[in-house]
């Protein structure tokens with residue numbers, strides 16, 4: 001079904017898709033506004049840094065959101081492919097531009113893999129980036145069956161989990177789960193800019209978790225946020241209300257008045273409890289029933305082979321690891337490995353591990 005694919009934009013997402021498709025046996029043609037990006041992607045085994053000799057089965061537009069519509073128009077005028085998709089993080093504005101430019105909407109099906117990273121460019125790419133990740137599919141009013149089939153084959157080859165959405169519904173969802181969180185990460189990370197070195201050196205995993213995505217490319221994020229500004233602002237409005245209440249409660253706690261202290265503590269507890277409830281809604285992996293995984297935490301020493309030993313023990317116990325997190329800062333004598341496994345496998349795994357470990361149900 002997917003024998004030949006053109007990827008326009010050989011950055012993090014385009015190259016990751018190309019690597020995955022090439023590994024699946026497709027012939028992938030890579031182009032980029034910056035020829036060096038396509039050459040680098042090709043050197044990484046993602047495909048060929050050339051134009052295809054004739055029309056391909058599918059063209060994937062992995063360019064910034066504002067470039068999607070003009071790139072689609074140009075590709076269709078050139079007869080590049082029989083079907084087209086994109087990976088843009090925002091949909092409604094791109095759809096309006098696609099209509100305005102008079103693109104052929106029958107051969108186009110919008111897409112958005114919900115996986116990525118804070119680093120840009122082909123060197124950050126990974127062929128397994130989309131495994132088990134939701135991949136939003138956003139059709140036009142007249143997307144053809146061939147286009148559906150072709151794009152579904154792309155998602156399947158990349159290991160993604162398709163989720164069909166309309167453009168506005170998609171943009172509302174990503175405002176909540178991606179765009180507002182990005183700004184919150186940036187706002188927190190910005191507090192560190194002029195902090196004392198001594199203070200920043202205390203950073204643990206909590207700060208890293210909260211700020212990781214703040215390292216994303218500002219130019220790409222300006223493009224993304226500009227195309228979804230109103231919806232993201234609505235979420236930040238609600239967040240600002242919560243922030244005001246939190247500040248009030250914290251200031252209240254410094255009062256020597258017992259009644260005020262109790263009221264402030266209650267307000268803070270309510271907020272922290274709401275946070276726990278919201279956090280528990282985030283799926284660890286697509287299709288995993290909520291609360292079905294538990295975390296088995298293992299302390300490992302800073303010696304060669306320690307991690308391998310843990311994985312060997314897990315394998316010997318016949319337990320499947322659903323996800324793994326490693327907190328191991330250089331120079332520390334120990335590191336913490338968190339293994340996510342199904343609830344029924346956790347006791348077996350704890351018995352099998354030769355180091356003392358604790359089970360924390362999440």
Ligand SMILES: NC(=O)c1ccc[n+]([C@@H]2O[C@H](COP(=O)([O-])OP(=O)(O)OC[C@H]3O[C@@H](n4cnc5c(N)ncnc54)[C@H](O)[C@@H]3O)[C@@H](O)[C@H]2O)c1
Nearest residue numbers: 009011012013032033037063064065088089116117120121
């Ligand atoms: N970074 C993420 O986490 C993430 C996740 C999912 C989707 N996306 C979406 O994927 C798309 C690409 O993002 P990325 O993270 O791969 O960015 P990137 O900067 O790593 O790669 C983009 C590439 O596109 C090239 N490019 C830009 N405009 C072009 C044009 N008009 N024609 C040809 N090449 C062009 C750039 O030179 C660059 O190599 C964006 O639409 C983004 O919204 C990003």
Ligand SMILES: O=C(O)C(=O)C[C@]1(C(=O)O)C=C[C@@H](O)C=C1
Nearest residue numbers: 089113114115116117118178213
């Ligand atoms: O950095 C990551 O881990 C991401 O997955 C990035 C992320 C996200 O917010 O989830 C960022 C933008 C995209 O459009 C999709 C994915």
